[in-house]
Amino acid sequence: MRTADVVVIGGGIHGCATALHLAMRGLKPILVEKDYAGRHASGVNAGGVRQLARDLAEIPLSISSMALWEHIEELVGDDCGFESHGTVLVAENETELASFRARVEDLRLRGFTHEELIDRAELKRLVPAVADHCPGGVVSRRDGAADPFRTTQAFRRRAIEKGAEVLEGVTVTGLSKVGVNWRVETSAGPIEAPKIVNAAGAWADRIAAMLGEPVPLTVVAPMLMVTSRVAPFIQPVVILRGRKLSFKQLGNGTVVIGGGHLATPHRDRNETVIDWDKLAISARTVWELFPAMRAATIVRAWAGIEAFMPDGIPVVGPSSTSEGIYHQFGFSTHGFQLGPGTGAMMAELVATGSTNTPIDGLGIDRFSQRKDPSLRSG
Amino acid sequence: MTKASDLAPSYDLVVIGGGPAGLAAAALAARAGLTTVLFDENPGVGGQIYRAITFSPVKDRAVLGEDYWAGAELAAEAKASGALIVTGATVWSLDPTRLVGVSIAGQARLIEAKRVIIATGSLERPFPVPGWTLPGVMSAGGAQTVLKAQGLVPNGKTVLAGGGPLMWLLAAQILRAGGKIDAVLDTTPRKNWLRALAHLPDFVLSPYFAKGLKLLREVRAKVRVIRVDRLEAVGDDKLREVVFGKGDNERRMPADLLLLHQGVVPNVNLALAAGVAHAWNERQLCFEPVLDEDFNSSVPGISVAGDGAGIAGGTAAAERGRIAAIAAVRALKPEASVPDLQIVRQKLQREAMGRAFLDWLNRPADSFRQPEGDTIVCRCEEVTARQVRDTADLGCEGPNQMKAFLRCGMGPCQGRLRGLTVTELIAAQRGTTPAEVGYYRLRPPVKPITLSELASLPIAEAERKAVER
């Protein structure tokens, strides 16, 4: 029988990053992935590396991740296609701009300075192609973008180099306690380890359910589309608030358009069905915001399968029911940037029992606590 | 001209592709009373085999041959059947719920279909030789298209290279039209006879035998035929000469036009994007959809007919289209009268005679399917054979993973002209089989659409409400 110090379930960027950081701490992790690393959301997301517009509870993880992103090649031996040209949240009217101003002020009072309000002139300087109706926005200048599949693969490769074992095409079928260890039943035989990290993304609720710890996870598949190569015309990633849009041009000239319109996911078949009516909404948004894009051709649309939590923020931290189990899932369509830092934090938590990175508000117990007490007693 | 706005929101049957399979299917289904629409992206129906059948300027019937003109009847039947036939209509999406995305003259629509028959036919197998991206190098099928549709015939220094029935047919057609061919370079390995021989008796009895011999004689009488195992197109900004050889012998021949052909393979992109299961065909060295005897695919309500279901030729394609259409009629309108299925099946069976011999005999050599070195594999992204092989060596197990490293398959052609090459190269490099390596997961749109076209989709009810609120 295989034994390990930690079994990491899920080969997305989170599972791979956690496996790498565990191995760097001298532990022996075995990562179990049902398909191949980066097959789903981690490999096919928009690649945004964004601190901008994050929930307060995520900001510490986002900031620690950013520090790792800026030295990603030293960490994983591959530049991961990471480029930093900032993210700009564009306001489409004065009301939006006013709410952005309030947010930036609030962050400043809390000691966070990565978001910066910009006026119309600075917006035009950063994003000359933007339509004239936009009065300003917010920029996070250190933000950027990376190649998601390449990044996930780089974490996987480096984790293996540092001593992690990665089992791909292997499914977890059961979890049980055997003495001080957890026994992980898999399609490739059992593995025993004292600790388990559940980084199973859209399938993480099934792992949690095996532990008697149900979570209200929704399976979603945010859609993306990409154009053929276009003459370079924009550097930062652009996002909107009032309408769903994320927009960026890659170094090779192609433009990736996303923003959170959802496809229909079929997680048991690893399949998604594109919703063209919704992508047409994205197309109309781009049509208005970037008139220069009107004749661009869309060459592909796709969607990755991932987990969305009711409050839109991830589940990170120890299980509330089972000793030795840790959760790292539910990143609700914005987990890619958080991968490196969350992996480091999780490895620290698993290895030492505590972490200096604040993860308050991200625990799994927030769902059981919110239950109606009358239902609970019944 | 049918406009996008003329289309109904739903049809009993949507037929995609107006070649023999699509025309036959649409005619039969419409006559049985199914509301039927046929979309074809070309300016006219006929597909590749009957390209421009309704408007070809080639009036001398001997040039293209009677097998070509047989298509006129199919086109006329489809037109008379009551099916709505829309040319210039690009289908860019088909999903497992049978929602069809189509664009006509820059306007896009989503059409619901109770049944779909994919009849997207075949395309020429990629023929990646050094220099095949140079202007002046063209696919033989391309030359045949402009002959049929525009009456254009090669008249410079022309070399035809490759193998398979279509190459010989094109050579004969060019010669009959008064065009010029300086040489035919036959790349078919002689050792193919070993495997083909077992199927010779069947072939001799088939109609292909007499036709094939006649074609070969016709071409050989007028053109030098040279057997080669190496081929290269050489030029700076365009083709200047063709370099070829066998064994140690190397020859060069000045050329304006090099026409390449090594058989055809199913055009699987739309079926793959719709989620249809596919399998590797080792005899024909290509992926083809997994289908039942009525040509139903693994996705309910979607069938694949014609050469897209596996290469069997134009006459078989029409019979396959009829079988698929009968299945659609039986599912939707069981009381309607349809032709006797058994008779159609028998006709189809007769068409299969002799194919095994042709397949084994014309199987392209490994060296012409699995290039080396700096030969470009991915024409869109200009990725070389060496890059693909090196990336496979690094541990890249499949074409999907490779996209992230080389962008190979991410250009506008979506792997149509290289998918098989990449799969075979990865298999060769990793010591496994193409079946094991698999093919691209195809993402819609299967044909690029402009942002404006996508934006032109009628605004869905939900969005309108959201805006009003």
Add this chain to the structure above:
Amino acid sequence: MFKRLAETGAAVAITVDGRQIAARAGDTVAAALIAAGIDHCRTTPVSGAPRAPYCLMGVCFECLVTVDGVGSRQGCLVPVRDGMAVETQTGKREAGR
């Protein structure tokens, strides 16, 4: 490279990069370019290499041209029309031209 068998179709006047060429009714843009002896229709966005129509049946995307201002149209699928303005494409040329 190619000659016309019979000039049956009616003449259609189109321009390619501003130059008049004589096309025929029934031509696609790609066929008209070939008939006019235009030996390449674009340069690639990756290396700038010249390319010409290859498959003529809508699968290879080599014959991409700008037609009446819309970039990257498949020339082999677009029938010619009187007064049509075709532009050959050089390199990274599409939106924001």
